[in-house]
Amino acid sequence: MAEENNNTQATKEVSSKAPKKRGVFSNFALLLCLIPVFLVLKTTVLFLSMAMIPTLISLVFENQGKNSYKFKWLSVGGMNFAGSLPFLFELWFSANTLESVVEIFFSPVAIFVIFGAAGVGFMFSRFIPPIVLSILSTKDQRYVAHLKEKQRQLFELWGEEVSQLANQQKTSG
Amino acid sequence: MEETSVNASDETLDPIKQFRNAFAEEDKKEEAQETVKETVVLKTSKKSVVQIGGEFYVYPDSPIPALDMQNAKAFKAEAIDKSQSKVYALVCNPDLPIRNDHITKRKGLKLAGLLRLVDAEVAMWPDFNRKTMILIYDYPEGGRVGTGMRFTPKFTKDEVNIGPKWVSPILSALSELSERGLTHRAIRPDNLYYLDEEKTQVVLGDCISAPPAFEQNDSLEPIPSMMCNPIGRGDGSIADDLYSLGGTLVWLAVGYNSTEGMTNDELIELKLSKGSYAALLGHERIVLALTELLRGLLLDDENLRWNTIQVQQWIDGRRATPLQNRITKTSSRSIQYCGAEYDNYPLFAYALMKNWDSAAETIRSERFETWILRGFEDKPMLAAINAAKELAIIQFSNREKQNDYLVFRTILNLYEHAPIVMRGYRFMPSAIGYMLAYSYMHNEDVTTITMMILKGYLEAWYQVHQNLQAIQALKTVSNNIQRQELGLGIERVLYELCDGVPCQSPLIKKEYCVSERDILPAIENASKTVDTSQLPLDRHIAAFLMIHYSSKIGEAISDTNSSHPGIAARGLLRAYATLQAVFGPEKLNGLSSWMGNHIAEMIKNYHNLETRMNLEKTLPKLIRKGSLVEVYQTLDNPEAKQKDQQDFLNAQKEFAGMAKEVEELETNRSKRIDQCIRLGYEVSAIVSVGIALLVMFLLLLGRVMK
Numbered sequence: 026m027a028e029e030n031n032n033t034q035a036t037k038e039v040s041s042k043a044p045k046k047r048g049v050f051s052n053f054a055l056l057l058c059l060i061p062v063f064l065v066l067k068t069t070v071l072f073l074s075m076a077m078i079p080t081l082i083s084l085v086f087e088n089q090g091k092n093s094y095k096f097k098w099l100s101v102g103g104m105n106f107a108g109s110l111p112f113l114f115e116l117w118f119s120a121n122t123l124e125s126v127v128e129i130f131f132s133p134v135a136i137f138v139i140f141g142a143a144g145v146g147f148m149f150s151r152f153i154p155p156i157v158l159s160i161l162s163t164k165d166q167r168y169v170a171h172l173k174e175k176q177r178q179l180f181e182l183w184g185e186e187v188s189q190l191a192n193q194q195k196t197s198g
Numbered sequence: 199m200e201e202t203s204v205n206a207s208d209e210t211l212d213p214i215k216q217f218r219n220a221f222a223e224e225d226k227k228e229e230a231q232e233t234v235k236e237t238v239v240l241k242t243s244k245k246s247v248v249q250i251g252g253e254f255y256v257y258p259d260s261p262i263p264a265l266d267m268q269n270a271k272a273f274k275a276e277a278i279d280k281s282q283s284k285v286y287a288l289v290c291n292p293d294l295p296i297r298n299d300h301i302t303k304r305k306g307l308k309l310a311g312l313l314r315l316v317d318a319e320v321a322m323w324p325d326f327n328r329k330t331m332i333l334i335y336d337y338p339e340g341g342r343v344g345t346g347m348r349f350t351p352k353f354t355k356d357e358v359n360i361g362p363k364w365v366s367p368i369l370s371a372l373s374e375l376s377e378r379g380l381t382h383r384a385i386r387p388d389n390l391y392y393l394d395e396e397k398t399q400v401v402l403g404d405c406i407s408a409p410p411a412f413e414q415n416d417s418l419e420p421i422p423s424m425m426c427n428p429i430g431r432g433d434g435s436i437a438d439d440l441y442s443l444g445g446t447l448v449w450l451a452v453g454y455n456s457t458e459g460m461t462n463d464e465l466i467e468l469k470l471s472k473g474s475y476a477a478l479l480g481h482e483r484i485v486l487a488l489t490e491l492l493r494g495l496l497l498d499d500e501n502l503r504w505n506t507i508q509v510q511q512w513i514d515g516r517r518a519t520p521l522q523n524r525i526t527k528t529s530s531r532s533i534q535y536c537g538a539e540y541d542n543y544p545l546f547a548y549a550l551m552k553n554w555d556s557a558a559e560t561i562r563s564e565r566f567e568t569w570i571l572r573g574f575e576d577k578p579m580l581a582a583i584n585a586a587k588e589l590a591i592i593q594f595s596n597r598e599k600q601n602d603y604l605v606f607r608t609i610l611n612l613y614e615h616a617p618i619v620m621r622g623y624r625f626m627p628s629a630i631g632y633m634l635a636y637s638y639m640h641n642e643d644v645t646t647i648t649m650m651i652l653k654g655y656l657e658a659w660y661q662v663h664q665n666l667q668a669i670q671a672l673k674t675v676s677n678n679i680q681r682q683e684l685g686l687g688i689e690r691v692l693y694e695l696c697d698g699v700p701c702q703s704p705l706i707k708k709e710y711c712v713s714e715r716d717i718l719p720a721i722e723n724a725s726k727t728v729d730t731s732q733l734p735l736d737r738h739i740a741a742f743l744m745i746h747y748s749s750k751i752g753e754a755i756s757d758t759n760s761s762h763p764g765i766a767a768r769g770l771l772r773a774y775a776t777l778q779a780v781f782g783p784e785k786l787n788g789l790s791s792w793m794g795n796h797i798a799e800m801i802k803n804y805h806n807l808e809t810r811m812n813l814e815k816t817l818p819k820l821i822r823k824g825s826l827v828e829v830y831q832t833l834d835n836p837e838a839k840q841k842d843q844q845d846f847l848n849a850q851k852e853f854a855g856m857a858k859e860v861e862e863l864e865t866n867r868s869k870r871i872d873q874c875i876r877l878g879y880e881v882s883a884i885v886s887v888g889i890a891l892l893v894m895f896l897l898l899l900g901r902v903m904k
Contacts, residue, residue, distance in 0.1 A: 096876075096879035096880055096882065096883040097879065097882075099883035099886065099887065100879070100882040100883045100885070100886045101886070102886070102887075103883065103885075103886025103887035103888070103889060103890045104886045104889060104890065106890045107886070107889045107890035107892075107893040107894075110890065110893050110894055110897055111893070111897060114897050114901070118901070146882075146886045149882040149885055149886055150879060150882045150883075150886075153878050153879075153881050153882035153885065154874075154875045154877075154878025154879050154881075154882065155875075155878065156878065157874055157875075157877050157878035157881055158871060158874040158875055158878055161870075161874040161877070162870075162871075162874065165863050165870065168859075168863070169860055169863050169864065172856045172859055172860050173860060175852075175856060176853055176856050176857065176860075179849050179852065179853050180853075181807070182806060182807060182808065182849070183805050183806060183807065183846060183849050183850075184805070184807050186805060186846070186850075187805075187846070187849050187850055187853050188850075188853055188857070189850060190850040190851065190853070190854040191850075191853050191854040191857040191858075194854055194857075194858070195857070195861075
């Protein structure tokens with residue numbers, strides 16, 4: 026019996042360590058893949074690294090906070106990326122050098138558009154959830170009222186006895 | 199919302215009130231009409247004729263005292279179609295149970311040696327102002343054989359015709375009855391008739407109008423039967439009838455009761471000490487030819503007494519010597535008790551029976567033990583009595599009841615043929631039904647009889663007589679007594695054990711119901727006078743129907759015990775509707791109106807309130823039609839009920855589902871808000887990413903267009 030317990034424990038330990046090993050390995054593999062990509066697409070990577078700074082900040086803050094909804098960075102990121110895209114296209118279809126990266130990115134229009142878009146994304150994450158909540162609450166209230174009306178109709182048709190099963194279920198939990 | 203619904207249901211769910219209101223006015227009109235009708239009947243009715251079963255007229259103004267029985271008066275009767283032979287009617291005492299088994303098995307049959315029972319019907323008898331059983335018998339043209347206590351001896355000294363003329367017809371009658379599982383128990387000189395005017399045919403008369411041996415002269419009964427209360431003698435056996443035949447022959451031979459002037463106690467003691475033959479004949483001289491027969495018939499030991507074969511052999515001329523009575527063991531020393539000395543068990547047992555109050559003390563005394571041990575050297579008897587003492591303590595906590603039981607067991611041990619005795623109650627176990635019936639019919643308490651059944655008096659008697667089958671049956675009886683539901687209890691035992699007792703319900707007692715078909719018309723009549731707030735079914739009616747018609751309505755009667763008012767009302771209606779469907783009458787306006795007050799609960803068997811309301815509207819109209827069958831079919835429509843039940847279950851499930859949803863939405867509010875906010879973030883993310891993709895698409899499109 027004791028032997029069996031030991032075996033079970035050992036199996037648990039092995040199984041808990043295995044994912045960690047796989048995680049380290051996969052990260053390492055990813056890094057190995059990214060190095061050639063970075064070398065080939067260095068201008069794009071540099072541009073996006075600078076342009077997507079608001080998204081990065083949002084992601085860091087979101088992960089630090091207690092908020093369990095991990096969608097704010099995606100909202101900021103989506104708009105941030107949308108704002109970056111015209112300038113990225115401009116980079117790709119012009120000289121596509123490190124100098125042109127600096128030139129394009131540091132133009133006031135680009136900074137305004139890229140970070141402004143990120144701001145809009147932030148606004149989205151700030152205002153859309155309350156609007157959705159309000160809409161759904163109203164919908165819920167109307168649904169509850171509808172259910173109660175139907176219950177009342179059943180009550181009128183069948184009397185108090187119709188609620189017996191509901192009461193039993195309520196009592197039995 | 200809930201309050202509104204409850205109020206609404208209050209109004210719709212109290213149909214009783216609605217019924218009462220709806221019927222109040224209608225009932226008043228009907229009552230008035232009934233009163234008018236009754237008055238007409240009373241004014242036009244003639245006291246001079248009573249019709250029996252549509253076949254006979256009985257004339258209350260024409261009594262025939264010569265044919266009266268002690269508890270039934272004789273009246274002139276005739277067949278309506280004049281085709282029947284001459285008949286007369288015996289009008290039974292409505293306060294006595296009759297012997298219905300005889301009616302069932304003998305009605306209309308011409309049996310040798312018996313006055314033919316032509317018909318038997320219940321009818322309203324004007325002198326009693328209530329219904330009673332009226333028996334129609336063939337008219338005995340030659341009249342009674344022995345009228346009064348004294349008459350001219352019927353046999354001359356040189357009479358040679360005694361066997362064929364006197365014994366043979368009675369023997370035939372007893373054989374006919376025996377074949378049908380019946381006994382006569384009323385063989386006596388004044389119940390013998392000459393059927394023909396020439397007085398050549400002797401027949402036995404009525405034995406139905408009173409309980410077995412109820413009217414018998416004590417001297418004509420065997421000793422155990424003599425010890426009983428007249429009502430407690432029971433059906434007995436053919437041996438008892440043969441004994442009565444012997445006594446009757448003695449009476450007919452001498453022309454008077456040879457024991458005339460003796461009290462019952464004196465006669466019992468004389469029979470116990472000298473034997474019945476010697477006691478009845480005394481110093482009388484009788485026809486020599488009869489001596490052997492009488493010795494055989496008057497043997498006190500039932501097992502030695504002549505049976506029908508031996509009597510037939512005697513008639514045929516084959517003379518046999520009867521066995522002698524077993525000699526009762528006497529003790530060398532006697533015991534003194536209540537001023538007399540006793541030297542044998544049976545006489546002492548009877549002395550204990552007579553002097554009940556001091557009996558227990560004597561049984562517990564040392565001198566009684568000494569008498570048994572030294573006088574009889576009977577250790578088993580002493581052991582049996584000591585066992586009875588212990589049993590009495592186990593059975594009863596009360597000293598007086600212990601004493602009663604001890605005295606009973608001691609008497610039974612000392613004289614095993616003794617009846618069941620408890621103070622004034624003395625009866626054979628087969629008479630328990632008649633004992634109960636008599637008590638009920640005379641409004642006497644039945645507690646003592648009930649106690650005797652439950653506390654082992656009867657069981658002890660059967661144990662002594664080793665009747666295991668009866669002990670088993672007794673257990674069922676005891677169980678029935680102890681159950682208090684309608685259709686069970688002591689009332690059921692009454693109707694189970696006494697076939698001839700009419701239903702004793704206070705509601706219909708006057709109607710003399712002896713059959714299930716009589717019940718509805720009787721209740722219909724009762725509905726005009728009784729308080730209709732009480733149920734039209736009581737313990738007596740339920741028990742009576744359970745016994746007489748259990749096969750069809752037993753289940754319905756059982757349902758009336760349900761704690762659910764709807765099921766109980768359904769049982770009541772179903773029982774009476776079945777009776778009406780089978781036996782009629784087609785219209786029972788009074789009863790259906792009465793039932794209306796009690797079956798409203800049945801509407802609640804339907805769940806749907808609309809259905810209930812519709813039924814509440816329809817029912818008063820149906821009830822006014824007087825057809826319980828129609829009412830039952832409407833209220834208990836199986837298809838409608840099944841649909842209602844199915845729909846109700848679905849509605850319950852639907853309601854429960856909705857209640858669960860409402861609860862989830864109302865009670866898990868914070869969780870729901872969380873869900874909504876999460877959805878909001880998802881939406882904002884989707885919008886952002888969507889815009890990014892749109893921008894990318896537009897830029898690519900722009901490039902392609904260039």
